[in-house]
Amino acid sequence: MTEFLSMGGYAGYVWSSYTITFGIMTLLYVHTKRKEGKYLRWLRRHLASLEK
Amino acid sequence: MFKFLYHYSSLRNFYFFSEKLLPFLLITFVCLVTYSIYGALISAPADYQQGDSFRIIYVHVPSAWMSLLIYMVMGLSSVSVLVWKIKLAEITLSAVAPIGAVFTLIALVTGSIWGKPMWGTWWEWDARLTSELVLLFLYLGVIALLNAIDDRRTGARSASILCLIGIVNIPIVHYSVEWWNTLHQGPTVSKFSSPSIHIDMLIPLLTMTVAFMLYCLIISLYRIRTMILVYDKDSQWVKNVITDNREQI
Amino acid sequence: MRNSLEIRNLSVERSNREIIKDLSLSLTEGNLVHLKGANGSGKTTFLRALAGLINPSQGGIFWNESNISENIFFQSILNYVSHNLGLADELTALENLSFLRSISRKTPNKTVEASLDIMNLKNFQDCRIALLSAGQKQRASLAQLLMFNCPLWLLDEPFNSLDAESCGVVESLIDDHMSNGGIAIVASHQKFQSSTAQHVVEL
Amino acid sequence: MSTDTTTWNTLFILVRRDVLKTWRESADLLYPIMFFVLVTILFPFALSPEILVLKSFAGGLLWIATLLAMSISLENLFKTDYSTGALEVIVLSGVPLLLVGLAKAIANWVLSGLPIIILAIPLALSLGIDAFSLSILLLSLTLGSATISLIGTAIGALSVGLRSSGMLVIVLALPFYIPLLIFGAVATSNSQAGVIPEAELYFLAGLLALAVTLTPWATASAIRTRLS
Numbered sequence: 001m002t003e004f005l006s007m008g009g010y011a012g013y014v015w016s017s018y019t020i021t022f023g024i025m026t027l028l029y030v031h032t033k034r035k036e037g038k039y040l041r042w043l044r045r046h047l048a049s050l051e052k
Numbered sequence: 053m054f055k056f057l058y059h060y061s062s063l064r065n066f067y068f069f070s071e072k073l074l075p076f077l078l079i080t081f082v083c084l085v086t087y088s089i090y091g092a093l094i095s096a097p098a099d100y101q102q103g104d105s106f107r108i109i110y111v112h113v114p115s116a117w118m119s120l121l122i123y124m125v126m127g128l129s130s131v132s133v134l135v136w137k138i139k140l141a142e143i144t145l146s147a148v149a150p151i152g153a154v155f156t157l158i159a160l161v162t163g164s165i166w167g168k169p170m171w172g173t174w175w176e177w178d179a180r181l182t183s184e185l186v187l188l189f190l191y192l193g194v195i196a197l198l199n200a201i202d203d204r205r206t207g208a209r210s211a212s213i214l215c216l217i218g219i220v221n222i223p224i225v226h227y228s229v230e231w232w233n234t235l236h237q238g239p240t241v242s243k244f245s246s247p248s249i250h251i252d253m254l255i256p257l258l259t260m261t262v263a264f265m266l267y268c269l270i271i272s273l274y275r276i277r278t279m280i281l282v283y284d285k286d287s288q289w290v291k292n293v294i295t296d297n298r299e300q301i
Numbered sequence: 302m303r304n305s306l307e308i309r310n311l312s313v314e315r316s317n318r319e320i321i322k323d324l325s326l327s328l329t330e331g332n333l334v335h336l337k338g339a340n341g342s343g344k345t346t347f348l349r350a351l352a353g354l355i356n357p358s359q360g361g362i363f364w365n366e367s368n369i370s371e372n373i374f375f376q377s378i379l380n381y382v383s384h385n386l387g388l389a390d391e392l393t394a395l396e397n398l399s400f401l402r403s404i405s406r407k408t409p410n411k412t413v414e415a416s417l418d419i420m421n422l423k424n425f426q427d428c429r430i431a432l433l434s435a436g437q438k439q440r441a442s443l444a445q446l447l448m449f450n451c452p453l454w455l456l457d458e459p460f461n462s463l464d465a466e467s468c469g470v471v472e473s474l475i476d477d478h479m480s481n482g483g484i485a486i487v488a489s490h491q492k493f494q495s496s497t498a499q500h501v502v503e504l
Numbered sequence: 505m506s507t508d509t510t511t512w513n514t515l516f517i518l519v520r521r522d523v524l525k526t527w528r529e530s531a532d533l534l535y536p537i538m539f540f541v542l543v544t545i546l547f548p549f550a551l552s553p554e555i556l557v558l559k560s561f562a563g564g565l566l567w568i569a570t571l572l573a574m575s576i577s578l579e580n581l582f583k584t585d586y587s588t589g590a591l592e593v594i595v596l597s598g599v600p601l602l603l604v605g606l607a608k609a610i611a612n613w614v615l616s617g618l619p620i621i622i623l624a625i626p627l628a629l630s631l632g633i634d635a636f637s638l639s640i641l642l643l644s645l646t647l648g649s650a651t652i653s654l655i656g657t658a659i660g661a662l663s664v665g666l667r668s669s670g671m672l673v674i675v676l677a678l679p680f681y682i683p684l685l686i687f688g689a690v691a692t693s694n695s696q697a698g699v700i701p702e703a704e705l706y707f708l709a710g711l712l713a714l715a716v717t718l719t720p721w722a723t724a725s726a727i728r729t730r731l732s
Binding site for chain 2: 008010014017018020021024025028029036039044046047
Binding site for chain 4: 134186189190192193196197200201205206209210213214216217218220221224225228229231232235
């Protein structure tokens, strides 16, 4: 297992690039979902204000 | 065919069409990405020259391809904004641009990380990395123009003109950077041209690329759907969507 | 053939809001429209949509039964004088107007000097626009109406910053235009006299 | 139809108006020129007064100064016409917008490109460029500055009337100047090495031809978009 983790001596480079890539991708996913939630709440308030 | 395209370019139909599509896309993406990571890190043999640092290719090359693919998608939607004035294309343009910029950034970062073990420097003025950097500025230009204009309609039209100027410039920049690179460093084989890859090294690369494509599609669908709701916020169908949505949560 | 301008349930969007909703209007020769409305009620947007500068989000504008967005020569039959007057500050009134006359595709009418004379700017024609007063600038810009004869006039606040005497001149201009079968849409806060009946449209 | 409205005549009239307009307000003329000289003068302070050092960078250095100097005049290319409404009147006069775009680019080139090329002669000599490579430099600058003006006008038309459009237009335009910079700088450095750089000059001429045919379309639709 440790041999796999060491990545033939390049562990730092390989693991950092993978974490960066998939890290940024998950961040983008989370940001998009949060923004979607924010807009939905804003739309709901907008709708409620229209009905009043 | 055009009838089909026109039918789905109306915002309402697209919204409900993408609603059905998304779960399927998510599942395929998750399976594909786990398989490709397994393939990239474990099953692909280490490169005889670069050893395991070669595995960064599975992340760097797909994201570079995505950055180019997304710019092409933006070019396509720019044409449909200017020529056919399709509202959906205007939304796609502003929804997809940041995703492209993110992937260009990933490609640049992983490219420079990969460069460290190979050349010992964090940044190598290699032809492909430099064109990628210029592509990043094309993206930032389009995003800056989109944010500078408040009116959505003229904003999308101006950004699509800039995007089309960018599309014409991408091959020019690419070949002039190649020319400049070979001129100053001599015609060595470009460090990034992946050597003739062994077959089971190639499979994970292709599956990872498809996985990235699915990811881009999912994220842009989410962003487009949100913008559609905001865009048509006064129309009746959005009100129904919001009210049903309120019951679920 | 009598010219006709038809606006069929036009709606125009401006900075993400629908300013004009479902407006319909049909005009023929000799019709004069007085466009009224509070600030920001879309008067200028409406005139700019009529001039073909803004594409309507719904509906259409038809000049002699042909949609103006397809008719590329539509701009040569209309005279649009907007509230920002369109004269370069660094150039003189004469230079501005003769430049316009030489590049314009509209059918010419009076010469530049004659038009400026009618707007009694004769002795100001060689002075830079920047040095003119607001009223004089307005009159210089309105001289365009004399330089070209176009059946359709779109005037945006032609009377503001004009003194009584110049208002009279402009009113007589509009009357002549109406009498020889023109169509005019005037957006203005002030009332103005006109020989033909004013069809008031409230935005 | 009004007086002789052949395309060339209209183009000439449009260019004459823009040049006359800016000539009257001659302060704007000085900014690109002063900026060009200042940027070029800064380099010897930064690098070293040694002629040999300066000689090897001279071509690239002058090209960068040209790029920057021509970008700062882009902002008020359309700004005054847009704010006074003159652009609207021109559009409504029925003149084809392609001509307006081309005329603006030519006027911008005459007003900021030409003086820069003329000023490049003394500056290049001061940086130790010999006669032969000076001629190549001037040729490449002429081709390059025309393309810069064409692309810059299109980008300037896109961002007219926006907040901080001055900064925006420079940021948007510079990435498109990279191929020009590459071929221009390489042409001069090759000529200093005694080689006649036909390839680079052909590329510059090719880019100019591409810019002349494509950018007026972009400028025309940018003007129409900004006015709507």
